[in-house]
Amino acid sequence: MIRGIGPLLRGSTYAGALLAALAAGLSTVPLMFALIPGLAWKSGPEAVLWGMTLVLWAALVAVGGVVPGVRRLLASVARRVLGAAVPPPVKSATGGWRWRTPLWLLLLVALGWGVVLLGGLLLLMGVALPGAWLGGEAEIDLYGWTPPVNGWWTWPAGVLCLLLAAVLCAVVTGALRRSAPRLLGPSAAERLAASAERERELAERNRLATELHDSIGHTLTAATIQAAVAGEVLDADPAAARAALRSIEESARAALEDLDHVLGVLREEEAGTAPVRTLADLPELLERLRHAGVEVVPELSGDFGQLPGALSRAAYRIVQEGLTNALRHGAGGPVELRVAVGPEGLALGVVNLVGGDPAAFPPSGHGLRGLAERVRLLHGELEAGPDGPRQWRLTVSLPARVPA
DSSP states (O other): OHHHHGGGGOHHHHHHHHHHHHHHHHTHHHHHHHHHHHHHOTTSOHHHHHHHHHHHHHHHHHHGGGSTTHHHHHHHHIIIIIOOOOOOOOTTOOTTHHHHHHHHHHHHHHHHHHIIIIIHHHHHHHHHHHHHHHHSSOOOOBTTBOOOOSSTTHHHHHHHHHHHHHHHHHHHHHHHHHHHHHHHSOOHHHHHHHHHHHHHHHHHHHHHHHHHHHHHHHHHHHHHHHHHHHHHHTTTOHHHHHHHHHHHHHHHHHHHHHHHHHHHHHTTSOOOOOOOOOGGGHHHHHHHHHHTTOOEEEEEESOGGGSOHHHHHHHHHHHHHHHHHHHHHBOSSOEEEEEEEOSSEEEEEEEEEBOOOTTTSOOOSHHHHHHHHHHHHTTOEEEEEEOSSSEEEEEEEEESSOOO
16 A cells, blocks of 8 residues: 555655646747637637637647757756656757657646646645635535535545545656656667667777777887887997987877877867878888887888778788787897788788797787787788798788778
């Protein structure tokens, strides 16, 4: 029984009824405009005039539901006042809300008038019946029906009227609370659009994470080796030490640009222009490696300018990651780099000696996995593994055009 009367004891029940009554009061403004045609056409049939007024009134109320911002306002009010589980409207809202929001607004106004008329009558009866009995001379006229008010029954009847008024408030609030998520929340199409947008955001963040891994990982690896070289030749060859330190500075500055852009995107702030590096920037990358004391033997062929921008950028990151892995896990010695551009696509290759100290750069497993994912998205092929007893070979082939 307590569970059944629980809604009658909640403040939200009467707050919802008060909201509906307030909406009914505000609807008198469009009602005044809806009365104008009926007042102008006084000779028309009464039933037609009333029907025309009601239809025009409902249309004017419904128009308020398509005003920009009203849907978001109503959803917020439903959450706060009614306690309804209404998700905020999605940014990519489609036109489905244009009929659902007016429908909920019409329901709110209709229920509000029910609260004002029927609820007001019940409250009046609940107070007037015992009061009239106490006064002894008053009478109640309900549309021609005059009940006697001089009996003991007026007290339980008054209590019953007040109880019915509370039940009416609970019914109205419950109806608004249940209908709000369906009529004010996202539609199926909007949820699908929001899900697709979220997937695009996650894909972009994954791409940025891969970019950050490639860029920062390469920079830190090269800076570590360059710092070691600078420390060894600081006394014997100060010029070489200064060159290594300048290279560390340049590498760190480039990495900071990448980091600033990525963090700006991840924080959903407006980041600066994304750093764009392509195969045209390979000479700068190889120069930094030479300052680190790494001997790179490049074999570059073909016109890098004929490659699509996206392919050239991806190829630069693949080469960068391949050289980073060679620095981390190689045993020193020359690193062979091959980049060949042909009519069918692009071929990349990195060969280095194996046998480096695993404790210096413990393998994380992210490098090759990230490379394989990048190559797969470009519809290319990747092979990585031992090439004889002392070498490790990484080869990648990327098509110039993505197959349909």
